[in-house]
Amino acid sequence: MAKSKLVQANEKIAEGVVDGYKKIENGVVSGYKKIETGVVEGFTKMTDHFVDQFLTKEGETVAEAKARLAREQAQREQRQKEQETSRGQRPKER
Numbered sequence: 001m002a003k004s005k006l007v008q009a010n011e012k013i014a015e016g017v018v019d020g021y022k023k024i025e026n027g028v029v030s031g032y033k034k035i036e037t038g039v040v041e042g043f044t045k046m047t048d049h050f051v052d053q054f055l056t057k058e059g060e061t062v063a064e065a066k067a068r069l070a071r072e073q074a075q076r077e078q079r080q081k082e083q084e085t086s087r088g089q090r091p092k093e094r
Helices: 005-055 062-086
Strands: none
Touching: 005 062
């Protein structure tokens, strides 16, 4: 059965709306990703510079300093949990 001109026109309009929506959606998502990447890269650059200036030990790279700091933080948290457990307190969840 042949479709009426009205149905055909309606389908054509619907396709155009969907295509337009997809283009807008892709533009928004790609714009967000660019902004997100820029922010993350900027933050990483800033933290690397801070660690390099203030937290590295002699002859230590930024990556080594970050790994050392993470280990030290984990050790502090473990000691705190052990102290809270030995006092009969519930360990704090973070």
